Amino acid sequence: MLCSISIAPARSAFAAQDEAFLEDLQKRLFQYFWEQADPVTGIVPDRARTDGSALDKNHQNVGSIAATGFGLTGLCIASERRWIDSTQARERTRVTLRYFADRAFHQRGWFYHWIDTRTGERRWNSEVSSIDTALLLGGVLTVRQCFANDAEIVRLATKIYQRVDFRWMLNGDPLLLSHGWKPESGFLHPRWDTYSEDTILYLLAVGSRAHSIPARSWYALWKDRYRYEGHSYFTTIGVPLFMHQYSHAWVDFRGRKELQGDRIDYFENSVKATLAHRAFCINLRHAFPGYGPDVWGITASDSAKGYLAWGGPPHDPAIDGTVVPAAAGGSLMFTPELSVRALRTMREKYGDKIYGRYGFVDAFNPNNGWVNPDVIGIDQGIILLSAENARTGSVWRWFMKNAEIPRALRLVGLVEYKARKANYANRASERAIFSRARSSYAARK
Numbered sequence: 510m511l512c513s514i515s516i517a518p519a520r521s522a523f524a525a526q527d528e529a530f531l532e533d534l535q536k537r538l539f540q541y542f543w544e545q546a547d548p549v550t551g552i553v554p555d556r557a558r559t560d561g562s563a564l565d566k567n568h569q570n571v572g573s574i575a576a577t578g579f580g581l582t583g584l585c586i587a588s589e590r591r592w593i594d595s596t597q598a599r600e601r602t603r604v605t606l607r608y609f610a611d612r613a614f615h616q617r618g619w620f621y622h623w624i625d626t627r628t629g630e631r632r633w634n635s636e637v638s639s640i641d642t643a644l645l646l647g648g649v650l651t652v653r654q655c656f657a658n659d660a661e662i663v664r665l666a667t668k669i670y671q672r673v674d675f676r677w678m679l680n681g682d683p684l685l686l687s688h689g690w691k692p693e694s695g696f697l698h699p700r701w702d703t704y705s706e707d708t709i710l711y712l713l714a715v716g717s718r719a720h721s722i723p724a725r726s727w728y729a730l731w732k733d734r735y736r737y738e739g740h741s742y743f744t745t746i747g748v749p750l751f752m753h754q755y756s757h758a759w760v761d762f763r764g765r766k767e768l769q770g771d772r773i774d775y776f777e778n779s780v781k782a783t784l785a786h787r788a789f790c791i792n793l794r795h796a797f798p799g800y801g802p803d804v805w806g807i808t809a810s811d812s813a814k815g816y817l818a819w820g821g822p823p824h825d826p827a828i829d830g831t832v833v834p835a836a837a838g839g840s841l842m843f844t845p846e847l848s849v850r851a852l853r854t855m856r857e858k859y860g861d862k863i864y865g866r867y868g869f870v871d872a873f874n875p876n877n878g879w880v881n882p883d884v885i886g887i888d889q890g891i892i893l894l895s896a897e898n899a900r901t902g903s904v905w906r907w908f909m910k911n912a913e914i915p916r917a918l919r920l921v922g923l924v925e926y927k928a929r930k931a932n933y934a935n936r937a938s939e940r941a942i943f944s945r946a947r948s949s950y951a952a953r954k
Contacts, residue, residue, distance in 0.1 A: 515776050517843075521902070522845050522846070522899065523845065523849060523899075526853075527849045527853070529897075530849070530852070530856070531629075531730065531841075531849065531896050531900060532590075532854055534838075534868050534869075535586070535590075535893055535894065535896050535897065536590075536592055536850065536865065537865075537866060537867055537868040538583075538868045538889045538890075538892055538893040538896075539583045539586065539587050539592060539893060539898040540574075540866065540867060540888070540932075541557065541562070541582075541756050541867040541884060541886065541889050542579070542580035542584075542889075542890070542893075543587070543601075544592065545886075546565070546577070546580055546601070546605075546626075547572070547626040547627055548604070549604070549608075549610055549627070550572075550604070550608045550612075550626060550629060551577065551580075551601060551602075551605025551606075552572035552574075552577055552608070552624060552625075552626040552629070553570060553572060553573060553574040553577040553579070553580040553626075553886050554570070554572050554573065554576070554604075554886060555568070555571045555572065555576060555623065555885065555886055556568060556571075556869070556871075556883045556884060556885045557883065557884055558882055558883055559865050559866065559867065559870055559881075559883065559884055560865075560882070561866070562851070563733065564883075565573070565954075569628070569842070570625050570626045570627055570632075571623055571625070571632050571633065572623065572624045572625060572626035572632070573623060573641070573886050573887065574620050574621070574622065574623075574624065574638070574641045574642065574644070574645045575622075575640075575641040575644035575645060575884030575886075576887050576890060577605065577645055577648065577888050578644040578645040578646065578647045578648035578649070578721050578890075579647075579648060579758075579886065579887060579889075579890025579891070579893065579894065580605075580646070580648065580733070580886070580890065581602060581605060581645075581648030581649060581651060581652050582647065582648045582651045582652075582758075582759070582890075582893075582894055582904055582907075583890070583893055583894075584598040584601055584602055584655075585598070585651055585652060585655035585656075585903070585904070585907055586893065586894075586897050586903065586904070587610065587681055588655070589655075589903060591685060591894070598656075598885070599656050599659055599662065600732045602652045602659075602662055603659075603662060603665070604621055604654060606649065606661075606662060606665035606666055606669065607650070607665060608629065608667075608953045609645070609649070609669050610665040610668045610669050613944035614629065614631070615637075615672070615922055616690055616692075617672075617673070617674035617677045617678075618642075618669070618672035618673030618674055618720075619638070619639060619673060619674075619678065619689070619690065620635045620637065620641070620642050620645065621635050621636070621637055621638065621640070622635040622636055622637075622638035622641045622689070623635040627676065633917045634691075635870070636688070636689035636690060636691050636697060637689050637690045637691065637882075638688070638689045639678050639687060639688060639689050639701065639710060640688070640701070640706060640707060640710055642673065643707075643709050643710035644709070644755065644887075646669070646670055646673070646713055646722065647709060647758065647759040647908065648913045649666045649670060650666060650670060650759075650908055650913075650914075651759065651904060651907045651908050652666060653666035653670075653911060654907045654908070654910040654911055655907045657910075662678060668671050669829060670717070670807050670913075671718065671719045672719075673713075673715070673717065673720065674720045674938050675713070675714035675717050675720045675721065675722050676720050676721075676722060677720070678690075678714075679698030679722060680696040682700065683723065684722070684723060684725060684726040684729040685700040685726065685729055686700060686701045686707075686710060686711070686714065686722070686726075687699070687700055687701075688700065688701065702729065702730060702731060703730055703731045703732070704730045704731065704732040704743060704744065704745055705745055705748055705752040706751065706752045706754075706755040706756055707730070707756075708730075708756040708775070709755065709756035709759060709760055710762065711726055711727055711730070711921075712756075712760060712914060712917040712918065712921070713913070713914075714726070715920050716913035716914055716916045716919040716920070717913065718913065724920035724921050724922070726945045727921045727922075728769065728770050731745070732744065732745065732748045732771065732773075733745060735785075735822075735879060737785040737788060737789060737822045738785060738788035738789075738792075740781045740782075740784045740785040740788065741772055741781065742778045742779075742782050742785065743771060743778055744782060745777075746818065746823065747820070747821075747823060748821055749807075749808040749809040749818055749819060749820035750782065750783065750786050750806070750808040750820050750836045750839065750840070751808045751809055751835065751836075751839060751887075751888075751891060753778075753779040753782040753783065753840075754779065754839040754840060754843075754891055754895065755891060755942075757775075757779055757842060757843075757895075757898075758839075758842075758890075758894040758895060758898070758904060758906060759905070759908040760905075760908065760909075760914065761892075761902075761905035761906075761908070761909050762774075762775040762776040762779075762826070762923070763776045763905075764925050764927050765918065765923045765924060765925055765926065766774070766923070766924065767921075767923055768922035768923075768924055769922055774926075775923075776843070779840075779843050779844045780844060781814075781842050783840040783843045783847075783848075784844065784847075785822060786805075786806070786807075786820070786821065786822070786836065787802075787805050787806075787819050787837075787844075787847060788796055789822040789824075790805035790806065790807065791805065793828065793830075796830075797828075797829070797830030797876050798876065799830050799832065799874070799875030799876040800830070800832070803850050803851050803854040804832060804835025804839040804851060804854055804858070804875065805832070805837060805851055806832055806833050806834065806835070806851065807819055807820050807821060807825075807828060807831065807832070807833055807836055808820050808833050808834075808835055808836040808839070808888075810831070810833040810835065810871050810872040810881075810885070810888065811871045811881045811883060811885065811898055812827075812829065812872060812874075812881075813829070813874065813877075814827075814829075820836075828839045829874065829876075830874050830875065830876035830877065831872050831873070831874045831879075832855070832872065832873055832874070832875060833871070833872045833888070834855060834868075834869035834870075834871075834872075834875075834888075834892065835869075835871070835888035835889075835891055835892055836894060837851040837852055837883065838852055838869070838891070838892030838896065839888075839891035839892055839895050840895065841892070841895040841896045841898075841899040842895045842896075842899045843895075844896040845899045846873065848899075849899075852869075852916045855869070856869075858875075859873065859875065863880060865915060867884045867889060868884070868889060868892065870883070870884060871883055871884050871885045871888050892904060904921050930940070938952040
């Protein structure tokens with residue numbers, strides 16, 4: 510038995526060779542979540558070695574609740590695509606939801622950022638994280654609709670979401686949510702006060718039936734107007750590209766625009782942010798020849814110097830020529846043609862050095878030969894979900910079936926203002942964007 514929502518695949522925007530590549534890539538990405546998640550708790554580890562060897566002691570059994578949210582969503586994709594039997598997918602889903610509903614430590618519904626995959630104990634003295642709980646909820650609400658004919662899954666998913674006390678996370682502020690809380694020191698000082706990956710957090714909070722926050726919180730987020738190589742968009746200056754991707758993995762912002770404020774179309778905004786980022790990488794070729802029109806992408810990742818939250822534009826002085834496949838891969842839903850070409854070029858040019866059992870390594874540097882020995886769950890996850898949305902829109906359809914999300918969009922004032930097509934790349938206006946971009950970059954060669 511497959512997911513209870515009937516999925517009518519959109520006409521593919523991809524050539525047959527691209528479809529075959531994406532099918533192989535997605536199956537490998539899903540394999541990370543299927544093989545690495547603990548069979549008793551369902552918690553997905555933060556990372557794993559590409560060669561299957563053991564991580565260092567500090568990283569062993571460290572689970573990520575955000576990666577677990579991506580993993581839950583991956584179960585829906587795998588079931589729908591018949592990579593695994595639907596019975597297996599639903600059982601793994603129940604295992605995970607039972608753990609978070611009934612066994613995991615929570616503070617008013619919020620979970621620790623890092624937890625032991627086997628015991629669920631807090632790791633790395635981490636905070637009870639608002640954004641990571643939100644990304645977990647992305648998966649929780651996706652399975653609630655994908656497996657809507659399974660009463661236990663629906664009950665557990667609903668319990669997990671309705672228990673989250675969003676008002677408590679305001680910590681006295683009328684509008685802005687805290688980054689988190691620690692038992693030793695209380696609430697963290699920083700608040701989610703700028704536009705970034707936090708849009709899913711705010712929509713979950715506004716749409717909550719039990720503990721909602723004011724809809725005007727949405728308009729309290731600061732945004733910068735930015736322009737690069739002819740691409741004008743709203744952002745928070747200097748944020749890595751993933752901040753324009755994560756919320757879109759679940760929330761279908763296509764064809765919606767704010768009724769007030771800056772009247773932003775957030776989907777189109779992320780398209781422009783991706784095109785600007787690609788242009789930025791191309792312009793770095795003078796310093797790092799490994800970058801180019803079909804090898805591009807920098808977002809928070811591992812590097813030869815450790816984990817870095819880097820990106821651009823503007824220029825980040827830490828950039829050393831490293832390429833992060835999740836940058837292009839996480840934008841497949843925004844720029845399908847450009848992104849799939851970049852991923853295929855990386856695969857063809859660098860081969861098995863960077864592409865293995867779980868898909869692409871987290872990062873590599875074509876300028877000096879450095880290749881990361883690890884994959885990271887959240888980076889594999891954003892590629893998996895973005896690819897599925899680019900191919901079928903399935904994740905969007907599942908998640909948006911939750912009544913709380915359209916409710917939040919209505920309350921915020923994000924209204925549909927034009928007819929939407931099932932596949933972004935099929936629209937003539939978007940093809941014109943790609944055509945202009947290709948012509949511009951070809952002229953610079």
